[in-house]
Amino acid sequence: MCLGVPGRIVKITSAEHQLAVVDVEGVRRKVNVGLIVDEGVTAGDWVLIHVGFALSKIDEEEAQATLAFLAGMGDPYTEELEALFESRIE
Template identity: 60%
Template sequence: MCLGIPGEVIELMPGHEDLAMVSVEGVKRAVNVGLLSEEGGVEPGDWILIHVGFALSKIDEKEAKASLEFLMGLGDAYTDELQALAESDIRP
């Protein structure tokens, strides 16, 4: 199963305008945020919905927390997605 998971933008990656460091449940990974440029981009503190290393949309913190709560209830599917995120690295 593939899930879109919420994460918080920690920092924009210097020299790479399409990448941001994002935290998902303490797992920090570079995520491509280029798809959000038409929405005005992202800034540290923004919450985004991530799928396979790409930010698909901005979401508010309340929606992010509700989504995380729901995803934790999925058990293995969510755990597997977090493991895949932890093992990924798209930094140049």
């Protein structure tokens, strides 16, 4: 199962390459924001992430509701978080 996971942009690391560091449940990883760059993403914004790409900008209420829903799913969400932990940046 593939999931879109909410994360909060920590910083834009490369405007040229459209990359940002995003925090997902305490795990930071690089994410491509090129698909939503026209939405004016900045540090502090919440985004929905799938396979290393931010697919849409979401508000904090939606992000928290989605995180709660995913946590209630159990194994699929746990597996997705484990994959994120393995790909985190230091």
